Amino acid sequence: MDGKIKLPQIIITAFMLALFVLAGFLGMDIPELVSGSFTKFVMNGVLVLAMIPMINAGVGMNFGLPVGIVAGLLGMCMAIQFRMTGITGFLGAVALSVIPAVLLGLLYAKILNMVKGKEDIAAIFIGYSFIPIMNFVWTVIPFTNREMLYPVGAKGLRPKISLENYFGNVLNELMVLKLGKISVPVGLLLAYAAVCLLVYGFFKTKGGTVMLAVGENEKFCQLSGIRIDRVRTMAIVLSTVIGAAGICVYAQTYGFVELYNAPLSHSFPAVSAILIGGCIGRRAKISHAVLGTYLYQTIYLLSAPIANAILIPQMSEIVRMIITNGIILYAFLKQERRRRQ
Amino acid sequence: MNLSLLFAIMRVAGSPCADIGTLLLRRRRIMGKYVLEVKNLEKYYGQNKVLDKVDLSVRKGEIYGLIGANGSGKSTLMNILFGNSVIAATGGYSGDVLFEGEKVKLRSTTEAIGRGIGMIYQEFMLIPEMTVAENIKLTRENTKGILGKVLSPELCFVDRKKDNEDAAGVLEQLGFEIDNSYLVKNISVNAKQFVEIAREVNKGDLKLLLLDEPTAVLGDEDAGKLMKVLKELAEKGTSVIFCTHRLHEICQVCDHVTVLRDGQVVSDYGRDELDMRTLARDMIGYDVAAVKKEHQNREEKEILKFEDFSVYMPGEFLDGLNLQVYEGEILGLTSLSGHGKLAVGYGVMGQFPVKGEFLYGGAGVDVKNVRKTIENGLFLLPDDRKNMGLLLEHSVRDNIVFSGFYGRNLFQKKAAGIFPVRDRKEMERCVEEQMEKLEIKCESAGQKVKELSGGNQQKVCIARAVLVAPKVLFVMEPTRGVDIGAKEKILNSLVQINREQGTTVVVASSELEELKRISDRIAVFCEGKLSRILPPDATDEEFAFAFTGEEGKDGR
Numbered sequence: 001m002d003g004k005i006k007l008p009q010i011i012i013t014a015f016m017l018a019l020f021v022l023a024g025f026l027g028m029d030i031p032e033l034v035s036g037s038f039t040k041f042v043m044n045g046v047l048v049l050a051m052i053p054m055i056n057a058g059v060g061m062n063f064g065l066p067v068g069i070v071a072g073l074l075g076m077c078m079a080i081q082f083r084m085t086g087i088t089g090f091l092g093a094v095a096l097s098v099i100p101a102v103l104l105g106l107l108y109a110k111i112l113n114m115v116k117g118k119e120d121i122a123a124i125f126i127g128y129s130f131i132p133i134m135n136f137v138w139t140v141i142p143f144t145n146r147e148m149l150y151p152v153g154a155k156g157l158r159p160k161i162s163l164e165n166y167f168g169n170v171l172n173e174l175m176v177l178k179l180g181k182i183s184v185p186v187g188l189l190l191a192y193a194a195v196c197l198l199v200y201g202f203f204k205t206k207g208g209t210v211m212l213a214v215g216e217n218e219k220f221c222q223l224s225g226i227r228i229d230r231v232r233t234m235a236i237v238l239s240t241v242i243g244a245a246g247i248c249v250y251a252q253t254y255g256f257v258e259l260y261n262a263p264l265s266h267s268f269p270a271v272s273a274i275l276i277g278g279c280i281g282r283r284a285k286i287s288h289a290v291l292g293t294y295l296y297q298t299i300y301l302l303s304a305p306i307a308n309a310i311l312i313p314q315m316s317e318i319v320r321m322i323i324t325n326g327i328i329l330y331a332f333l334k335q336e337r338r339r340r341q
Numbered sequence: 342m343n344l345s346l347l348f349a350i351m352r353v354a355g356s357p358c359a360d361i362g363t364l365l366l367r368r369r370r371i372m373g374k375y376v377l378e379v380k381n382l383e384k385y386y387g388q389n390k391v392l393d394k395v396d397l398s399v400r401k402g403e404i405y406g407l408i409g410a411n412g413s414g415k416s417t418l419m420n421i422l423f424g425n426s427v428i429a430a431t432g433g434y435s436g437d438v439l440f441e442g443e444k445v446k447l448r449s450t451t452e453a454i455g456r457g458i459g460m461i462y463q464e465f466m467l468i469p470e471m472t473v474a475e476n477i478k479l480t481r482e483n484t485k486g487i488l489g490k491v492l493s494p495e496l497c498f499v500d501r502k503k504d505n506e507d508a509a510g511v512l513e514q515l516g517f518e519i520d521n522s523y524l525v526k527n528i529s530v531n532a533k534q535f536v537e538i539a540r541e542v543n544k545g546d547l548k549l550l551l552l553d554e555p556t557a558v559l560g561d562e563d564a565g566k567l568m569k570v571l572k573e574l575a576e577k578g579t580s581v582i583f584c585t586h587r588l589h590e591i592c593q594v595c596d597h598v599t600v601l602r603d604g605q606v607v608s609d610y611g612r613d614e615l616d617m618r619t620l621a622r623d624m625i626g627y628d629v630a631a632v633k634k635e636h637q638n639r640e641e642k643e644i645l646k647f648e649d650f651s652v653y654m655p656g657e658f659l660d661g662l663n664l665q666v667y668e669g670e671i672l673g674l675t676s677l678s679g680h681g682k683l684a685v686g687y688g689v690m691g692q693f694p695v696k697g698e699f700l701y702g703g704a705g706v707d708v709k710n711v712r713k714t715i716e717n718g719l720f721l722l723p724d725d726r727k728n729m730g731l732l733l734e735h736s737v738r739d740n741i742v743f744s745g746f747y748g749r750n751l752f753q754k755k756a757a758g759i760f761p762v763r764d765r766k767e768m769e770r771c772v773e774e775q776m777e778k779l780e781i782k783c784e785s786a787g788q789k790v791k792e793l794s795g796g797n798q799q800k801v802c803i804a805r806a807v808l809v810a811p812k813v814l815f816v817m818e819p820t821r822g823v824d825i826g827a828k829e830k831i832l833n834s835l836v837q838i839n840r841e842q843g844t845t846v847v848v849a850s851s852e853l854e855e856l857k858r859i860s861d862r863i864a865v866f867c868e869g870k871l872s873r874i875l876p877p878d879a880t881d882e883e884f885a886f887a888f889t890g891e892e893g894k895d896g897r
Binding site: 206209210213216217219220221222223224225226227283 | 712734747
């Protein structure tokens with residue numbers, strides 16, 4: 001936990017570089033892939049940051065990320081309903097998602113505090129059971145903007161809402177710097193850096209430090225008169241809010257708001273990313289999240305076309321599954337081994 | 342055995358001594374040969390030496406007493422003899438164990454049971470969802486039907502009727518009446534103990550029975566029954582090793598007693614030499630206190646009051662405590678480990694479920710609300726430093742100020758008149774002061790606590806408590822695992838907190854000698870009950886009896 005880059009990270013970085021070389025041999029457009037890696041990186045980056053408060057407070061991995069994502073989706077739907085556009089539209093969506101995120105986060109926290117010691121598995125099932133409820137909600141929620149509703153019947157939200165007329169790509173197109181053939185989305189990176197800085201700053205405050213202490217030694221904190229459950233609740237709410245903001249960033253890059261079962265597909269990659277970044281156990285740093293997101297997303301970005309080219313089509317999804325789930329399994333094994341020592 | 346080999350050689354050689362030799366040999370057999378011999382046994386748990394050159398010899402049909410405080414290595418010894426996998430998993434042991442004259446290295450309990458060794462544990466090894474009879478006959482069930490003969494013995498039908506009869510028979514033999522169709526989870530604690538004993542006694546070929554504190558949960562009457570059963574077993578030729586700290590039981594039944602302390606054999610007594618006083622002294626094993634401090638006579642103004650206060654702490658049960666703590670005193674709490682001294686503080690701090698009343702300054706306290714308790718001026722330093730008393734990954738500075746800053750909102754100043762921010766200057770000053778006063782040895786205040794030695798870590802804990810400035814301070818085992826120099830510093834600082842800040846200090850410790858030096862009164866616990874409150878200058882004998890709770894039976 002001394003922040004040094006360890007062997008697994010070196011191996012994965014080497015693997016990533018090897019993929020770049022291989023892509024070059026296969027005659028792929030390297031500058032485009034590099035540019036793509038930046039967008040992919042920030043697109044998922046904020047969602048990965050949503051892991052940090054919960055891990056640091058000792059609540060475990062935020063497998064219940066769909067809870068935060070749903071809050072973000074609600075915020076974005078409201079923004080579309082109010083026809084907010086451009087950068088204000090995006091910021092409005094984030095602001096509007098904070099209220100549902102706090103409320104859902106409180107509920108999420110209440111459950112997790114009741115299942116101390118088994119938070120990981122409970123969080124997974126909170127995600128799985130919450131989505132069907134929301135599926136029902138999406139179909140009956142009384143939004144009226146025709147662009148969000150099913151074209152036929154004009155009732156219920158459609159699974160994929162286009163952001164083209166609202167705030168799609170607003171951050172991506174903000175201050176794009178051309179370096180030769182590579183285009184660097186400066187605005188997007190700056191926005192990500194700002195969120196990272198906020199989270200980093202939080203862990204320097206009194207509340208943040210207590211959170212770290214609770215994650216390290218609950219008994220100690222309790223004997224110092226700290227209300228453990230309150231600190232944990234704060235961490236979970238914070239994670240949920242960051243998750244909500246994260247999906248807004250994701251959606252504006254992607255160009256669509258994905259409803260219904262889509263939120264479920266984000267939690268494992270996010271967990272996987274922070275683990276690749278080197279977070280093992282109860283201490284997660286911003287550097288883990290940043291490094292992990294870049295490595296994970298870039299490997300995925302590269303392996304998909306390469307696998308498609310030299311193996312069989314549709315290989316990319318299989319590769320993604322192997323990486324995502326394999327890394328989570330590896331991290332659990334590693335954690336267990338540490339505890340035995 | 343070397344002796345028999347020698348005689349055999351002599352006989353073959355036609356030596357004139359041969360006949361006498363055979364005669365001698367036979368005589369020894371009648372007296373009972375050694376069933377178990379343990380030679381030079383050593384066992385480490387990590388760096389800790391828990392058994393140090395232990396030698397034992399148990400004859401056939403002998404009841405062998407093994408006494409010692411918790412942590413003296415009794416249970417480890419039992420586990421080695423019973424082939425418990427814990428031993429192999431933690432690196433095995435060195436030395437020899439001879440069972441019936443043959444050198445054995447038991448790797449599993451199955452192997453031990455196969456050789457005719459049985460064990461009754463301190464905690465029950467029973468299956469709660471099964472009936473009494475099923476538990477007694479488990480793995481030795483009677484079977485019926487031909488299915489098993491055709492396929493495999495594992496697939497036989499169990500002959501429940503026969504099992505029940507067997508179980509009833511053995512329970513009757515023990516003189517304990519219980520319907521053996523009850524589920525074990527529904528029967529009382531002492532009934533469970535009897536079921537456990539019945540299971541072992543029912544083994545036909547039992548040669549050696551190990552008992553680890555079997556009477557801890559039994560009342561006097563039931564314990565008496567058990568003693569009777571043990572005697573009967575011994576008469577039939579089963580050897581018994583009996584671990585306990587109830588001295589009168591040892592004196593009642595044992596043919597031979599060995600006292601263990603800190604993993605070493607301290608003394609060894611035959612049946613005729615048994616004396617409770619010497620045993621108690623050997624077991625607790627302290628020297629007479631050398632230094633004594635002046636004790637002030639102060640007004641007895643009550644600050645804490647326990648009324649029928651019970652704490653359900655696993656392994657450290659406190660039962661119905663009635664005690665008053667006076668303002669400004671240092672009260673020592675002591676007992677053998679596991680007998681309740683630690684439960685007092687943890688109960689007050691809401692770490693375990695409690696029953697009864699706890700009053701602070703005359704008002705009832707809700708122990709569940711730890712923050713409120715601390716705000717009211719109570720504070721606790723736990724005995725388990727690494728797991729409860731320190732943030733190992735944090736710096737010395739963070740550890741020292743933590744409780745004051747986060748728990749009690751000290752070290753704050755108002756930035757721009759509104760926002761509370763941490764007062765770094767004041768913090769730094771306090772940390773420096775404490776580090777100097779307690780002589781905490783570290784590279785800097787920024788060094789991680791996990792890199793410090795045990796003594797310095799404990800000083801960090803004390804410094805933390807000093808900065809919280811509580812009215813009542815509970816300290817658990819402040820000198821455990823601490824070198825002598827640091828010990829003095831820690832004891833001194835406790836006295837200082839008491840004298841200078843007027844803090845009432847309640848120290849729970851197993852180091853009686855240290856308690857005698859700093860305390861105004863010492864409360865001794867035994868089996869979860871307050872045994873006696875003694876002045877620090879009471880005689881060793883009085884303490885020894887208070888520790889073992891024997892005074893009532895002795896009429897003293």
